[in-house]
Structure formats: C-alpha cells, structure tokens
Amino acid sequence: MGATMLRLHNTLTRTVEPIRPLVPGSVAMYSCGPTVYRPVHIGNLRSFLLADLIRRVLTWTGLEVRQVMNITDVGHMTDEVYDRGEDKMLLAAADEGLSPAEIAAKYEAAFHRDSDRIGILPAEVYPKASDHISPMIDLIGRLIERGHAYVDGGTVYYDVTTFPDYGQLSHNSLDQLRAGHRLDTVDHHKRHPADFLLWKAAGPRRVVRFDSPWGEGYPGWHIECSAMSIAYLGERFDIHTGGVDLAFPHHEDEIAQSEGALGHPVVSTWVHGDHLLFSGQKMAKSSGNVWTLDRLEEEGHHPLDFRYLCLTSRYRRQLRFSPDALAAAGKARSRLAAQLAEWGPPGRGPETPAAKEWEQRFRDAVLDDLDFPRAITVVWGVADDDAVSPAERAALLTDWDRVLGLGLGALAGEVASAQEQALPAEAAALLDERQAARASRDWAKSDRLRDSLHELGVEVSDTPEGTTWHWREG
Numbered sequence: 192m193g194a195t196m197l198r199l200h201n202t203l204t205r206t207v208e209p210i211r212p213l214v215p216g217s218v219a220m221y222s223c224g225p226t227v228y229r230p231v232h233i234g235n236l237r238s239f240l241l242a243d244l245i246r247r248v249l250t251w252t253g254l255e256v257r258q259v260m261n262i263t264d265v266g267h268m269t270d271e272v273y274d275r276g277e278d279k280m281l282l283a284a285a286d287e288g289l290s291p292a293e294i295a296a297k298y299e300a301a302f303h304r305d306s307d308r309i310g311i312l313p314a315e316v317y318p319k320a321s322d323h324i325s326p327m328i329d330l331i332g333r334l335i336e337r338g339h340a341y342v343d344g345g346t347v348y349y350d351v352t353t354f355p356d357y358g359q360l361s362h363n364s365l366d367q368l369r370a371g372h373r374l375d376t377v378d379h380h381k382r383h384p385a386d387f388l389l390w391k392a393a394g395p396r397r398v399v400r401f402d403s404p405w406g407e408g409y410p411g412w413h414i415e416c417s418a419m420s421i422a423y424l425g426e427r428f429d430i431h432t433g434g435v436d437l438a439f440p441h442h443e444d445e446i447a448q449s450e451g452a453l454g455h456p457v458v459s460t461w462v463h464g465d466h467l468l469f470s471g472q473k474m475a476k477s478s479g480n481v482w483t484l485d486r487l488e489e490e491g492h493h494p495l496d497f498r499y500l501c502l503t504s505r506y507r508r509q510l511r512f513s514p515d516a517l518a519a520a521g522k523a524r525s526r527l528a529a530q531l532a533e534w535g536p537p538g539r540g541p542e543t544p545a546a547k548e549w550e551q552r553f554r555d556a557v558l559d560d561l562d563f564p565r566a567i568t569v570v571w572g573v574a575d576d577d578a579v580s581p582a583e584r585a586a587l588l589t590d591w592d593r594v595l596g597l598g599l600g601a602l603a604g605e606v607a608s609a610q611e612q613a614l615p616a617e618a619a620a621l622l623d624e625r626q627a628a629r630a631s632r633d634w635a636k637s638d639r640l641r642d643s644l645h646e647l648g649v650e651v652s653d654t655p656e657g658t659t660w661h662w663r664e665g
C-alpha cells in the first residue's frame with residue numbers, strides 16, 4: 192500500500208508530517224510574496240515555485256487549495272534605510288522617475304508575468320499591504336491591549352519578553368538573541384534588542400504615510416503577513432511557506448504577533464525552501480550575480496527549463512545554478528516532450544500492472560516531502576520501459592505534468608507540428624496513401640508503403656489511437 196497523503200517537513204517541529212487539513216478536503220495556505228520595487232530574480236522564483244509545487248501536489252491528490260500570497264507594496268526598510276526616512280520603494284521610485292505607486296504597479300505586473308512564465312498557477316488572492324493598513328492597525332491595537340507591545344514616540348514595538356515561545360520556529364532563545372546583537376547597532380528605544388517594529392513614526396521626508404492612533408507613520412513588514420493571513424484564511428490555517436531566510440526574524444515575528452493577538456496557534460505547518468546558489472554564493476542583488484527570467488531568455492533558455500532544473504534538487508537543499516546545468520535541464524525537457532510527441536495521443540490512464548506500478552512510484556516520490564528528484568527518475572524510468580504501451584506512457588506523463596508543470600503537452604505539440612512541416616511532400620503523399628490502404632484493410636500494400644517510407648528515413652508506428660511517425664534515428 193503506497194502513500195496517499197502529502198507529507199512535508201515542518202520547520203516548527205523539525206519533522207516530516209502528513210498534511211491533515213483543518214477543514215477536511217480543503218487546504219488553506221499562505222505564501223510570503225514579493226516586495227515589488229524591482230524584478231524578482233530566479234533565486235526568489237525558486238521559493239515561489241515551492242509553494243506552487245505544494246499546491247499542485249495537493250490538488251492532484253484531490254484536495255482543494257486556497258492560496259493567498261501577499262504583495263508588499265509599502266516599503267519595509269532596513270534600519271539604516273529608515274534612519275534616512277527613506278525606503279527601497281522610494282529609492283526605486285527616485286531612480287526610475289516614477290511615483291512609489293507606479294513602481295509597485297510596474298513590478299507587481301512583472302512578478303505575475305514571471306510567475307506565469309515558469310508555470311506557477313495563480314493564487315486565489317494577492318492582497319496588497321497598502322490596502323490593509325486598517326487590519327494591521329487593529330492587530331497592533333490588540334497587541335498593545337494584551338500587553339505584548341509598547342509605544343515610544345509614535346513608534347510601536349513588540350515586546351518579545353512577553354511571548355514565552357519566542358524563538359520556537361528558529362530555535363533561538365532570547366538570551367542567544369540578546370548576545371547576538373551588537374550593542375552599537377541596537378535601537379536604544381527598544382527594551383530588548385530582539386524587540387521589533389510594528390509601527391514606525393514617519394520622519395519628515397517620508398512620502399508614503401498613513402494615519403494611526405499613534406500618529407502618522409507606516410507599518411513594519413512582519414505585521415502585514417499576520418494581518419492579511421488572518422483576514423483571508425482565518426485564525427487557524429494549514430500551511431505557511433517562504434524562503435529559509437524568512438524563518439527568522441520574519442516568520443518568528445509573525446508567530447509572536449498572530450498568537451500574541453489571538454491567544455492560540457495559527458499555522459499548523461511551516462515550510463521553508465533553501466537558497467539557489469550561483470558560483471557558490473546566494474543569489475542576491477548585493478553580490479552582483481543576479482539572473483532574472485529576462486536574462487535567462489536573452490541567453491537562449493526557456494523559463495520552464497529553469498523549472499525543470501529546480502525539480503532536480505530537493506527543496507530543503509541548496510540548488511546550484513549554472514548556465515550549463517540550465518542547458519542540460521533544457522535538453523532533458525525537450526527530450527521528454529519529443530518522446531511524448533512520438534508516443535501519440537494518451538490512453539485513458541494506467542491499466543496494466545506495469546503502468547500502475549510506475550504510477551505508484553511517482554505518487555510515493557512526490558508525496559514524500561516533495562521528492563522531485565526521485566519523481567524525475569520515475570519519469571525517465573517509464574519513458575524507457577517498453578513493457579508499458581506508448582498510449583499508457585503518454586497518459587502517465589500527461590497526468591504527472593499536472594504536478595511537474597513543465598508544459599510538456601504544449602511542447603510535444605510544437606515538436607509534432609515542426610516534424611510535420613519538415614516532412615517532404617513525397618513522404619507525406621506516401622503516408623496518405625498508406626492511411627488509405629489501411630482503411631481498406633490492404634495490409635500488403637500498407638507494408639510496402641511502410642518500407643518505402645523507411646527508405647526515406649520515416650518510421651511509422653500504428654497504435655490503437657492511430658498512426659504516428661518519427662524520423663529514423665542514426
């Protein structure tokens with residue numbers, strides 16, 4: 192008996208656990224989205240892809256998935272940046288001669304386009320931070336009421352010492368955190384160095400500012416994810432995803448906020464994906480090794496080749512990116528599509544024991560904490576297994592691509608029509624003639640025509656779904 196339920200590594204418990212939805216049949220999932228002030232790079236995209244894979248696997252097993260992904264369009268700032276009363280959105284705006292709202296709209300559209308290009312299915316809702324200032328203010332008010340937050344000169348801080356479980360996600364203790372802060376970089380308005388901002392009083396140069404009970408200002412970054420996840424998914428939901436660098440402090444702070452305000456756990460399973468490395472370094476604008484999808488395409492690759500590359504590494508491991516690895520992934524994807532084209536139309540599904548066995552192996556792999564490298568091995572295994580009919584192989588691969596998201600059906604169609612266009616008129620005429628011979632059950636003529644086609648380099652195969660052809664190899 193194989194697996195039937197997706198199991199994922201929960202950062203909170205550090206174990207791989209089955210996903211048992213709170214509402215049977217329907218999974219609620221929140222994914223930290225992009226900050227929209229520049230194009231996302233492929234390292235960011237790897238993290239968004241993780242959420243897409245979770246969602247596709249859950250859907251494939253018959254569950255409904257409600258996915259919410261936030262769009263951070265109000266700048267969250269590093270300490271040094273907001274000391275200048277500026278933020279990244281604003282700096283980008285100044286650079287490009289656009290307003291902060293125009294910058295956000297421009298890069299939000301670019302983000303959706305990039306997601307689409309690597310086969311990420313759209314979330315149900317993409318709430319924007321700037322549209323949710325009032326639920327954030329409500330949540331901050333509740334934290335002050337419950338004694339988890341304090342106000343200092345129009346700025347509101349979370350008091351981490353009031354939340355005994357602080358550090359549970361990142362496995363830090365408050366003493367370790369205190370020791371980890373260099374005294375000279377600490378904001379001296381904070382009571383504990385790990386206290387964090389909920390609301391920041393606006394400096395005189397701050398353009399994007401909102402009214403609040405504590406004066407004009409703007410929200411901290413972490414509060415938007417607490418406020419918007421609760422607003423859209425309720426006070427308890429199943430899965431929260433993000434990149435590994437968000438576990439601390441972003442998600443640790445989100446837990447302190449949400450649970451501090453509500454008095455109970457909110458998220459069942461926290462899933463974090465590891466970095467993409469390029470030349471041994473994390474891809475980051477500061478290290479100057481950034482690849483966007485535009486660059487990837489300019490260098491002659493297809494965005495879905497990047498998706499294939501991501502599937503060859505487990506999500507909790509670092510993925511080593513290189514142009515060569517990307518090219519190899521592209522070749523592999525094209526070869527799969529060519530096979531699919533060659534197999535002809537898919538049958539109804541796996542019917543023979545051999546095909547069912549492959550089906551179970553694929554299922555076991557993807558349900559086992561998204562073991563896609565193993566799933567890819569299964570894909571190539573069935574591709575090479577002559578014991579499974581072409582129609583069954585096509586059926587399996589077509590169904591699995593609902594999870595893999597590699598666009599194999601479309602690519603196979605392109606391959607097939609390119610082949611057809613490339614078929615010389617002489618061969619096309621012979622194929623038609625052979626089709627007519629088969630229709631009138633003239634097998635001798637049909638065999639003779641097969642031999643003539645063979646001499647022209649064209650191999651035909653007759654399947655229950657009809658006749659297909661491919662160029663003879665070698």
Ligand SMILES: [Zn+2]
Nearest residue numbers: 223224416441
């Ligand atoms: Zn977030």
